[in-house]
Amino acid sequence: MHRDILIIGCGIFGAAIAWSLGRRGLGRRVLIVDRQPPASGATSRAAGLVTQVRADPVLQALAGETLAAIKLLKTGFSEDVGCHRVGALHIGPLAQQPALAQMLATCTAAGIRGQWLDQAQVLARSPWLAPAAFDVATYFPDECVVDPYLLSSAYLRGAQQMGVRLRVDTRVAHIRHLSGAVTGVALEDGTVLPARTVVNAAGAWSNLLSVPLSLPLPMAPVRSQYWITGRAPELNPGGPIVFMSDIRAYARPEVGALLFGVRESAPVVVSPQDLPENLQGFVYDMADPDGWDNLAQAFAPLCRYFPALERLGIAHYITGPSNYTPDGQPIVGASDSISGLLVASGCNGSGITYSAGVGRLIAELICGDTPFVDARRLDPARALQIDPFDPAFLQACAHARATKSTG
Numbered sequence: 080m081h082r083d084i085l086i087i088g089c090g091i092f093g094a095a096i097a098w099s100l101g102r103r104g105l106g107r108r109v110l111i112v113d114r115q116p117p118a119s120g121a122t123s124r125a126a127g128l129v130t131q132v133r134a135d136p137v138l139q140a141l142a143g144e145t146l147a148a149i150k151l152l153k154t155g156f157s158e159d160v161g162c163h164r165v166g167a168l169h170i171g172p173l174a175q176q177p178a179l180a181q182m183l184a185t186c187t188a189a190g191i192r193g194q195w196l197d198q199a200q201v202l203a204r205s206p207w208l209a210p211a212a213f214d215v216a217t218y219f220p221d222e223c224v225v226d227p228y229l230l231s232s233a234y235l236r237g238a239q240q241m242g243v244r245l246r247v248d249t250r251v252a253h254i255r256h257l258s259g260a261v262t263g264v265a266l267e268d269g270t271v272l273p274a275r276t277v278v279n280a281a282g283a284w285s286n287l288l289s290v291p292l293s294l295p296l297p298m299a300p301v302r303s304q305y306w307i308t309g310r311a312p313e314l315n316p317g318g319p320i321v322f323m324s325d326i327r328a329y330a331r332p333e334v335g336a337l338l339f340g341v342r343e344s345a346p347v348v349v350s351p352q353d354l355p356e357n358l359q360g361f362v363y364d365m366a367d368p369d370g371w372d373n374l375a376q377a378f379a380p381l382c383r384y385f386p387a388l389e390r391l392g393i394a395h396y397i398t399g400p401s402n403y404t405p406d407g408q409p410i411v412g413a414s415d416s417i418s419g420l421l422v423a424s425g426c427n428g429s430g431i432t433y434s435a436g437v438g439r440l441i442a443e444l445i446c447g448d449t450p451f452v453d454a455r456r457l458d459p460a461r462a463l464q465i466d467p468f469d470p471a472f473l474q475a476c477a478h479a480r481a482t483k484s485t486g
């Protein structure tokens with residue numbers, strides 16, 4: 080059978096879309112292409128947080144779908160994606176109490192379990208925290224961490240078992256269309272792959288394929304980064320994720336060390352035109368190649384929460400591009416102007432979390448089913464007037480990361 084559904088990009092979005100299409104019995108119609116090995120873009124660099132605690136019900140639902148998919152992958156496909164239900168603490172000074180109370184109320188109303196904890200209960204779960212650093216805490220026991228690479232690979236393997244074909248080392252040069260309808264893609268070597276449906280899931284590079292179609296996507300790749308300390312006995316594996324929104328930081332124990340990320344006040348943004356195909360060794364900011372300046376700024380506040388940081392030092396630094404949108408919404412949907420063209424991108428640092436929800440939504444749109452969430456705010460064509468390569472627009476996306484609320 081001719082493969083008439085073509086997915087560009089085999090990161091976690093492309094893999095989850097292929098998996099969802101496979102589950103609808105369309106696997107033998109799907110070809111997924113990537114110029115690099117699967118999951119070697121942003122996906123393999125992610126910190127692995129899968130968190131449902133969010134103010135927006137659509138984003139909550141996308142995340143909920145991923146938690147359900149992880150269960151199904153385990154029971155139905157025998158896939159262990161390194162998922163641990165470690166829970167999440169949201170802690171801070173007294174001034175954070177109203178914000179924490181509001182998030183707790185929103186999530187409880189949505190059926191997400193959560194509660195207040197006192198200081199002793201927090202320290203029992205996270206003995207590495209300094210008691211003097213925080214006054215209030217909420218706890219959500221069902222939040223998870225996964226291995227992003229394993230989750231992405233599990234979607235892909237499941238999709239392949241259901242008939243999806245993968246082609247790597249395959250560089251899409253542009254998406255072809257005629258009379259308002261997609262006709263396929265042209266590869267850099269001149270080959271044409273015909274298709275009636277094309278999904279642009281090309282991650283940080285999506286705009287390079289979308290802009291020539293007069294469909295600028297309102298997003299830009301912003302540097303995301305996290306660090307892993309040396310090991311310490313108090314860093315119990317299985318301890319919860321801790322969000323410290325007053326210092327825009329999160330942390331979680333990882334292999335007996337602490338993995339932590341900080342959102343900078345002025346994040347580094349790059350144009351997709353300057354992003355190489357292979358991210359290995361790419362330097363986002365020549366003036367601060369290893370994020371050391373950002374870490375230096377955040378160091379004192381971090382030490383207030385985690386005094387041992389100074390003693391343990393930093394063992395690893397991980398960085399990669401996350402697509403931020405000025406409105407904080409992902410970009411998922413079909414083009415109005417070119418039928419058969421769909422986009423899945425704009426993850427705002429949460430693509431692992433949203434993956435199965437995005438996969439389901441795109442599959443529903445392809446099949447003509449009623450979407451399981453109201454996807455209007457995710458519309459790829461919601462900002463057709465922007466130039467996504469314009470420096471002022473890039474800065475608006477960086478600002479979106481700096482001011483993003485927890486989750």
Ligand SMILES: Cc1cc2nc3c(=O)[nH]c(=O)nc-3n(C[C@H](O)[C@H](O)[C@H](O)COP(=O)(O)OP(=O)(O)OC[C@H]3O[C@@H](n4cnc5c(N)ncnc54)[C@H](O)[C@@H]3O)c2cc1C
Pocket residue numbers: 087088089090091092093112113114115116117118119120121122123124125126127128129249250251252280281282283284285303304305397398399400401402423424426427428429430431432433
């Ligand atoms: C440091 C860091 C930490 C993060 N932590 C988390 C976290 O804890 N939780 C969470 O939910 N999210 C997290 N994220 C975000 C998450 O990693 C991304 O949202 C997600 O991986 C995006 O997946 P993707 O499939 O859209 O992109 P990618 O994984 O980048 O995949 C895109 C693919 O498209 C391919 N491609 C591009 N152009 C072409 C072309 N022309 N032809 C063929 N192939 C092409 C690329 O080779 C690539 O493989 C983090 C991101 C970073 C960088």
